[in-house]
Structure formats: C-alpha cells, structure tokens
Amino acid sequence: MLKDKNEQRTSISELGEFGLIKHLTKYFKIQQESTEKAIGDDAAVLEFSDKQTLVTTDLLVEGVHFDLAYMPLKHLGYKAVMVNLSDVYAMNGTATQITVSIALSNRFPLEAVEELYAGIQLACDTYKVDLIGGDTTSSTTGLLISVTALGEVTEQDVVYRNGAKPNDLLVVSGDIGGAYLGLQVLEREKQVFAANPNSQPDLEQYSYIVERQLKPEARKDIVKLLKDLEVKPTSMIDISDGLSSEILHISTQSGVGCNLYEDKIPLDPQVISTCEEFEIDATTIALSGGEDYELLFTIKQEDFPKIKANPHLTVIGHMTDKSEGINLVTRANQKIELTAQGWNSFKKD
Amino acid sequence: MLKDKNEQRTSISELGEFGLIKHLTKYFKIQQESTEKAIGDDAAVLEFSDKQTLVTTDLLVEGVHFDLAYMPLKHLGYKAVMVNLSDVYAMNGTATQITVSIALSNRFPLEAVEELYAGIQLACDTYKVDLIGGDTTSSTTGLLISVTALGEVTEQDVVYRNGAKPNDLLVVSGDIGGAYLGLQVLEREKQVFAANPNSQPDLEQYSYIVERQLKPEARKDIVKLLKDLEVKPTSMIDISDGLSSEILHISTQSGVGCNLYEDKIPLDPQVISTCEEFEIDATTIALSGGEDYELLFTIKQEDFPKIKANPHLTVIGHMTDKSEGINLVTRANQKIELTAQGWNSFKKD
Numbered sequence: 001m002l003k004d005k006n007e008q009r010t011s012i013s014e015l016g017e018f019g020l021i022k023h024l025t026k027y028f029k030i031q032q033e034s035t036e037k038a039i040g041d042d043a044a045v046l047e048f049s050d051k052q053t054l055v056t057t058d059l060l061v062e063g064v065h066f067d068l069a070y071m072p073l074k075h076l077g078y079k080a081v082m083v084n085l086s087d088v089y090a091m092n093g094t095a096t097q098i099t100v101s102i103a104l105s106n107r108f109p110l111e112a113v114e115e116l117y118a119g120i121q122l123a124c125d126t127y128k129v130d131l132i133g134g135d136t137t138s139s140t141t142g143l144l145i146s147v148t149a150l151g152e153v154t155e156q157d158v159v160y161r162n163g164a165k166p167n168d169l170l171v172v173s174g175d176i177g178g179a180y181l182g183l184q185v186l187e188r189e190k191q192v193f194a195a196n197p198n199s200q201p202d203l204e205q206y207s208y209i210v211e212r213q214l215k216p217e218a219r220k221d222i223v224k225l226l227k228d229l230e231v232k233p234t235s236m237i238d239i240s241d242g243l244s245s246e247i248l249h250i251s252t253q254s255g256v257g258c259n260l261y262e263d264k265i266p267l268d269p270q271v272i273s274t275c276e277e278f279e280i281d282a283t284t285i286a287l288s289g290g291e292d293y294e295l296l297f298t299i300k301q302e303d304f305p306k307i308k309a310n311p312h313l314t315v316i317g318h319m320t321d322k323s324e325g326i327n328l329v330t331r332a333n334q335k336i337e338l339t340a341q342g343w344n345s346f347k348k349d
Numbered sequence: 350m351l352k353d354k355n356e357q358r359t360s361i362s363e364l365g366e367f368g369l370i371k372h373l374t375k376y377f378k379i380q381q382e383s384t385e386k387a388i389g390d391d392a393a394v395l396e397f398s399d400k401q402t403l404v405t406t407d408l409l410v411e412g413v414h415f416d417l418a419y420m421p422l423k424h425l426g427y428k429a430v431m432v433n434l435s436d437v438y439a440m441n442g443t444a445t446q447i448t449v450s451i452a453l454s455n456r457f458p459l460e461a462v463e464e465l466y467a468g469i470q471l472a473c474d475t476y477k478v479d480l481i482g483g484d485t486t487s488s489t490t491g492l493l494i495s496v497t498a499l500g501e502v503t504e505q506d507v508v509y510r511n512g513a514k515p516n517d518l519l520v521v522s523g524d525i526g527g528a529y530l531g532l533q534v535l536e537r538e539k540q541v542f543a544a545n546p547n548s549q550p551d552l553e554q555y556s557y558i559v560e561r562q563l564k565p566e567a568r569k570d571i572v573k574l575l576k577d578l579e580v581k582p583t584s585m586i587d588i589s590d591g592l593s594s595e596i597l598h599i600s601t602q603s604g605v606g607c608n609l610y611e612d613k614i615p616l617d618p619q620v621i622s623t624c625e626e627f628e629i630d631a632t633t634i635a636l637s638g639g640e641d642y643e644l645l646f647t648i649k650q651e652d653f654p655k656i657k658a659n660p661h662l663t664v665i666g667h668m669t670d671k672s673e674g675i676n677l678v679t680r681a682n683q684k685i686e687l688t689a690q691g692w693n694s695f696k697k698d
Contacts (some may be wrong), residue, residue, distance in 0.1 A: 024559055033476075036401060040589055040602070041510050042439035043405035052385060054403055057482055057497060059450040063489040086649065090391035101408040103494055126524035133406055139493070146450055146495035148406060151392065162389050229656040253389070 009109035016073045020136050023110075024117045028124060032096045034152060035130045044132035045156060046097065046150065052158060053305075054085035055152035062142035069193075070186040073112055075214045076145070077119025083240065084149035085127055085218040090238035093153035093224055098124070103139035108296040116145075119309040120248045127220060135263040157232070159297070164235040164254035168298040170317040171233075171307065173222045176243055180289025181274050182206065208270045216293045222312065223295075229306045233297035244287040244338050246296050248316075248326060254298075257320035260338065261328045264316040285339070287328070318335030358458035362485075364388070369485050372459075373466045377473060377480045381445045383501060384479045388682075395446065395499065401507060403500035404487040405436035411491035418542075419535040422461055424563045425494070432589065433498035434476055434567040439587035440509075441572055446481045447473070449542025450495040452488035465494075470524035476569060500551030504698070508646070513603035515583040517647040519666040520573045520656065521581075524615040524638035525592055526631060530553065530637025531621050556618045565642045570645075571661065578655045580598035593636040593687050595645050596666075596676060606669035609687065611679045613665040636677070 012020055025039055037045040060066060060080050068076075081098060088095040088122075099119055104113065124131055129149070187200040204211050219238075226233065233255055236248045243265070251258045265286045277281040298319055299307065307313050317329075327335045361369055369637055374388055397401075409415060409429050409569065417425075430447060437444040449469055477500070538550040552559050568587075575582065584603055585593045592614070600607045614635045624631040637684040647668055648656065656662045666678075676684040 015670075037509070042585075043403040043442070043498075045440070045502075045507060046404060047504075048397060048402060049399070051394040053397060053499075054392040055395060055446070055448060055482060055497075055499065057448045057450055057484055057495075059452055059484040059486050061452050061486055061488050065450075087391040091394070093392070097404070099404060099406045099497060101406055103408055103410050103413075103493060133404060135406055135408040135495075137408050137410055138413055139410050141490050144452060144488070144493055146406075146408060147447060148404075148497040149392075150402075150404065153394075155396075158394060160386070180428055230555060338435040346407040 011114065012106070012108070012110050017136055020041055021134070026088035027130060029127045030122055030130050032130045034096050035132060038130055038132040044097070046132070047052070048152050051154055052151040054088050054091050054093045054146065054153055056084055057146065058083050058087070060145045060283045062144065064296070067190070068143070069190050071214060074119035077116040078123045078215055078322055080145045080147050081120055081123035081127070081129070082216050082218045082293060084147045085123075085129065085220070086238040086240065087151050087221055088151035089223045090295060091149040091151070091153055092233065092236060092262070094223075095127060095129050095149055095151045095220070097130045097150040099133040099148045100131060101135040103137050103144040105139050105141050105143070105345060108143065127218065136320045159233050159236040161235050161237050161250050164250050164256050164298040164319045165308070166256055166319050166321050167301055167320045168234050169301060169304060169311050169315050170247070170258060170260065170296070170319060171297050172239070172243070172266065172300055172316050173219050173312055174292070174293055175268045175271065176239060176292045176294055177285040177289050178209040178212035178268055179216060179273045179291035179293075180285055181271055181278075182209035182211070183291070185210060185277060186213065187303040188345050206274065207268065208268055209274060213291065214271040216291065218293055219295050220251050222226060225310070227310060229310075231299055231303045231306050233299055236295060237292045238298035239296050240290055242288040242290040243296065247338060250296065250298065251319070251326045253286075254263065254319070256326040257322050258326045258337075258338075259320055259324070260317040260328050262316060262328055266314040266316070359460060361459050361462065361546035365457060366485055369462070370483070373462060374480060377470055380477045381479045383445050385483060387479055387481040389464050391448070393448075395481070397501050400501040400503055403437050403440050403442045403502055404497065405433055406427050406495065406497040407432050407436070409494045411493065413501060415588055416539070417492070418539050420563060422464035422483070423468035423471070423576045424554050426465040427472045429458070430469055430476070430478070430495045431565050431567045433496045433505050433585040434478065435589065437498050437500035438568055438572045439585050439644060440502060441506050441575070441582065441585060442500040442572060443572075443666075444476060444478050444498055444500045444569070445478045445686060446499040448482040448497045449480060450484040451492040452486050454488050454490050454492070472698070476567065477552070501506045508582050508585040510584050510599050511602040513599050513647040513668045515605055515607050515668050516650055517583050517608060518664050519596070519609065519645070519647055519668060520662050521588070521592070521615065521643055521645050521665050522568050522570065522661055523641070524617045524620065525588060525641045525643055526620045526634040526638050527558040527561035527617055528640035528642075529634055530564060530620055531558035532621065532640070533562070534559060535562065538576055539697070555619065556621060557617055558623060563639065565640065567643045574659070574661060579649055580652045580655050582648055584642060585646035588641045588643045588645055589639055591637040591639040593647065596687060598653065599645065599647065600668070600675045603668070604671055606671050606673040607666060607675045607687075608669055608673070609677050610664040611677055613663060615663040633683075
C-alpha cells in the first residue's frame with residue numbers, strides 16, 4: 001500500500017494496440033504441442049487430434065471483483081488466469097491455452113500493464129499454458145480482464161457435474177474459507193490505512209489467508225493425484241462461489257440429495273483463529289465464502305481406501321437419494337437444509 | 350433515437366447471475382455436431398476430431414467501440430458476434446461456437462440485456478454457431494462485451510496471413526469504406542438531435558452505409574464461394590482496421606511488397622456520394638476507415654480466370670518483390686508508400 005514515488009510512467013497510446021500486444025507478449029513461450037499458431041494472425045490455430053476441447057471464460061472487473069488498493073497487478077494477472085484454469089481442472093482436464101483481453105483507462109501507464117502481464121506470464125509458465133490471443137483496448141473507467149481458457153481431455157476422463165450417485169462420497173481438496181477471510185482482513189487494513197495513511201499493515205499472522213485471496217492456485221496437482229491414485233470422480237466442480245452453492249450444483253444436476261457434515265469441513269488454523277477474532281462463524285464462511293478454487297467432487301465408496309490417508313483430500317459428506325434433500329449435518333447432529341448464499345455481483349451495492 | 354416511455358424495467362439483481370444466464374440462454378439451440386456440452390458445467394466440451402481448432406477474441410467497450418445513442422442493443426449483440434466470426438472466416442475456416450461475457454452497470458434493466466441477447470441469438474441462428482458459455486457480471490459504468498469465437502478447419506484448408514508470394518493477385522470481397530462513413534452520418538445525426546431533440550433523422554439516402562456500420566455481416570459466403578470455385582487463397586485477413594493496415598499485415602508477414610491500384614478499390618455509389626457531401630476523399634476512407642469486415646486475400650495468378658467474372662470479388666492489386674515496397678498507385682499513376690492509419694483506441698481522446 002506504499003507508493004513508489006520514482007515509478008516510471010510511459011503512456012500506452014505511444015505504442016498503439018499492435019505495438020502494445022507485441023511488447024507485452026514478447027517473452028511468452030509456446031509450451032503445448034497442441035498450439036499450432038498463437039498470436040499474430042486473425043485466429044489462433046490449435047490441434048487437439050483425438051482429444052476433446054474444453055472452453056471456459058471469466059470476466060474480472062475493477063471495483064466488482066478486485067480492488068487495486070490491495071491487489072498488486074502482478075497478483076491480479078496471476079489470479080485472472082487461475083480462476084479460469086480451475087474450471088478446466090474441474091472437468092478433470094489439462095489446461096493448454098488462454099486468451100486474455102483487457103480494457104483499461106488511461107490512468108494506467110505501460111508499467112502497470114507490464115506488471116499485470118508479468119503475473120499472467122508467471123501463471124502460464126507455472127501451469128504450462130500458452131497465451132494464444134487476446135484484445136487490448138481502452139476503457140472509459142477502470143480495468144477489466146476477460147480470460148478464456150482452453151483445455152484437453154479424453155472422452156474417458158472427462159468429469160461432469162451431473163454424475164454423482166446416492167452413496168457416493170463427497171470430497172474436497174485442501175481447506176476452505178481462507179480466501180474470503182483474507183479479503184476481510186485486507187478490507188479492514190484498507191480502512192485503517194484510509195484513516196491513517198502512515199500506518200504500516202502487519203499481515204504476518206494472516207499470511208496464509210491473505211495469500212489465498214491474492215494468489216490462489218488452481219488444483220492441477222489434484223487432477224494428477226487422482227489419476228495417480230486411479231480414482232475417477234463421478235462428478236466434479238471447482239469452489240468459486242462457496243461450498244454451499246457448489247454442493248447444490250452437483251446435487252441438483254445429478255438428481256441426488258446430500259449430507260454434508262459440519263465437523264468434517266477442512267479449515268486452516270488461521271481461518272479458525274481469524275474467525276474468532278472477527279467473531280464470525282467458520283462454517284458460514286466455508287459454506288458461503290467462495291474464491292477458494294479447491295475442487296469438490298464425488299467418488300464411489302469403493303474408491304475410499306485409495307484416498308483415505310491423503311492429506312490433500314477430505315471426505316466431507318455423502319450423496320443420498322434425492323428425496324432426502326440437501327443438508328448440513330451440524331456438530332449437534334441436526335439436519336439443516338443447505339441454501340446457496342453464493343456471491344452475486346449484481347447485488348453488491 | 351426515440352424513447353419508448355412505456356418500456357418495462359426489471360432489475361437484473363432479482364435474477365442473480367445464474368438466473369440471468371439461464372433466462373438469457375433458454376432459447377438458444379445447439380446446431381453444431383462438435384458441441385458435446387454447452388452451458389451448464391465448469392467448461393464447455395467440444396469434439397473437433399481430426400480438424401484444427403480456431404480461436405479468436407474481441408472486446409467491445411461502450412464509449413470506445415460503440416455509442417448506445419444510435420446503436421440499438423440488438424444490433425450491438427449481432428455485431429459483437431460478427432467481428433469475431435469474421436476472424437474465423439479470415440482463416441478460411443467454419444465458425445462453430447462462441448462464448449459471450451458481458452459486464453454491465455445497473456442502469457441496464459433486464460429488458461435491455463434481453464435485446465442484446467436477441468441480437469446474439471440472431472447471429473448464432475443465421476451463422477449456425479453455438480453459444481457455449483460466458484460470464485455475466487456487473488460493472489461500475491457502462492457496458493462491455495467480450496466474445497471468443499471458435500471454429501474448425503482442416504490442415505489443408507487453413508489460410509494464414511503470411512503465404513502471399515510476388516505476382517499473387519490482391520483481392521477484396523464486397524466494397525469498402527461504407528461502415529466508417531455510416532458512423533460519420535450517425536455521429537452527425539446525434540449532434541443534430543442533441544441540438545434539437547424534436548428533429549427526426551432521415552437516413553433514407555444513407556441506408557446502405559448506416560447498415561454497414563450497425564449490422565455488418567461476416568463473409569461466411571465468401572469462404573464457401575472460394576471453396577466452390579476451387580480457389581485456395583495464399584494469404585487472407587479480414588478488414589477490421591482499414592485496407593491500408595491489412596495490406597501492411599499481409600505484406601510484412603509474407604515478406605513481400607504490394608501495389609494497390611486506387612482506381613480498382615470497390616466503392617458503393619452511396620460511399621461516393623456521401624464522401625462528396627462530407628467533402629472527404631473516398632480513397633482515404635477506404636484505406637483507413639475500418640469495420641467493413643470484408644475479406645482481403647491473395648491468390649495465384651493462375652486462379653484469376655476462376656474469379657474474374659464474380660461480382661463479389663475485385664482484384665485491387667498484386668504482390669511484388671519486397672524491395673519494391675508497399676504502395677498505392679494513384680489514378681494519376683503515382684506511387685505513394687502505404688502507411689497504416691488504422692484505428693487506435695488508445696489515441697481516441
């Protein structure tokens with residue numbers, strides 16, 4: 001939240017659109033065999049041969065999805081890629097290419113856009129994904145990023161949301177609630193800073209949850225882990241809107257019910273301690289927080305031995321007959337019907 | 350430019366994001382065999398089997414690319430699809446799917462978004478393209494549309510920008526300059542209306558050029574025509590930024606020179622008469638106007654007999670050795686070096 005007073009400011013209009021794209025993408029390397037032709041023609045040309053192609057897209061808008069007061073541009077670029085790759089992994093696929101379009105107002109100098117692209121490049125390098133196209137334009141206000149991710153998957157491997165069966169186990173990767181809590185910490189620090197611009201934020205004790213918010217990782221490793229364990233989920237989704245909303249998607253699309261056990265929900269110690277500090281209920285955060293980008297999936301009971309000792313995976317419930325409904329089973333052993341409290345950008349203000 | 354005072358206004362926030370997407374996409378039909386799974390999962394699943402996949406994306410921003418004062422939302426939706434399909438056709442491919450993401454401020458009621466999607470649907474129906482995904486979110490100001498188009502093409506058919514050879518003929522489809530002139534007419538009418546809100550615009554004599562601006566068509570028919578004529582272009586590009594800029598792309602990427610003949614540039618009579626009225630040079634408009642979405646391509650000389658009588662195609666020049674440069678040969682038979690005067694959104698104000 002400190003401003004570098006020596007920062008360079010080069011106007012983007014000097015470069016023009018073609019010059020800007022060339023400048024921003026010159027260090028990107030092609031890593032996927034399926035990329036025949038990336039940037040530089042009317043369209044990119046890809047070769048998926050016998051595999052199926054996955055396509056997903058997400059739009060991030062300044063003032064709605066992110067606040068540049070505490071979101072560094074490099075992290076933002078990284079995160080914009082992650083939220084899209086996460087959707088490809090949720091199909092049990094391999095992410096292979098992305099397109100990135102940005103609209104930005106003239107308050108952003110070239111150096112700011114370079115930072116954004118540095119984050120995009122880091123994501124591409126880390127996840128072995130090729131940047132194959134995009135569009136760069138001005139906007140009347142603010143910054144907007146539109147990413148489309150492509151991936152590949154064999155017909156045998158693809159996992160939809162609608163394959164869960166009664167008695168299947170409900171499994172989640174990692175832990176949840178951290179990203180939302182990290183946002184609460186950052187919002188609080190922003191207000192402290194607004195009241196006293198000389199204050200220095202000490203985020204040490206929140207490092208994990210702040211990182212979950214600012215630099216999430218898509219769970220490519222879980223897709224690989226499941227393959228190694230020879231477990232094919234019966235259904236899968238990524239957690240972008242909160243556990244509750246995602247369980248409802250899987251259950252309704254699969255035509256089954258679900259019992260989610262409150263005491264099984266994996267929470268990081270920092271989530272628990274921060275919830276105590278903020279005097280909010282950790283289960284509520286896990287159910288409705290969102291932005292964790294963990295994978296939520298169902299597996300057949302017979303696959304349980306293969307995953308049970310794994311520290312990255314937690315069984316949090318099981319699917320039931322549709323007639324039993326979609327429920328949270330509380331620590332007090334009470335059944336409460338789950339309702340989606342996921343985030344709705346249209347209701348924000 | 351008249352307001353319907355009885356217009357309904359339903360707030361989008363009532364529906365939420367999932368409800369909105371469901372509502373807007375319920376009448377879209379799947380028409381492509383390659384679409385395995387469209388909207389409703391983490392990612393769409395496509396099956397291109399032995400064909401190559403084409404991917405292109407474009408971003409349209411209110412106040413930069415369009416003005417809702419004279420651009421009806423239905424036309425805008427249609428045009429947003431066209432500008433993307435045009436890029437797929439410029440690869441000599443078949444457009445098959447699109448994703449559409451929109452960000453919109455709360456000044457837009459549901460009925461406005463329905464209009465936008467009616468245009469998108471009309472484009473999908475007319476061009477046999479499937480809507481397979483997207484994102485819908487709020488924005489702090491204005492409307493923004495991000496479209497990604499996918500297409501398919503065989504390895505034998507794909508045409509890049511870089512295949513032109515010396516002595517190839519330079520060919521353009523349709524006529525050019527109309528879209529830009531149509532915009533000038535609409536801008537003038539907007540100012541007249543601002544000065545006198547009771548004025549009724551009479552656009553009768555500008556109907557063709559206004560339609561070129563508001564409802565362009567991507568040249569799917571030209572791709573088919575070339576196939577029927579058994580002509581495979583050696584290079585191809587679509588005209589979005591003006592003839593000059595596109596000729597420079599083909600020439601530099603192919604490593605050749607070019608002679609463009611001023612007297613061969615196809616102009617509609619309405620373009621000529623409106624240029625006279627506005628006292629601007631028609632050649633300048635054709636070279637730098639943009640947004641015509643015609644196809645510009647090169648063919649081998651031996652293919653000339655196949656295209657020469659065709660009313661949709663005009664030979665406007667020929668490629669030369671690189672050392673001869675990229676030139677406009679004027680009516681007075683003077684050679685002038687071509688420079689890109691294409692549109693640059695970053696330089697707009």
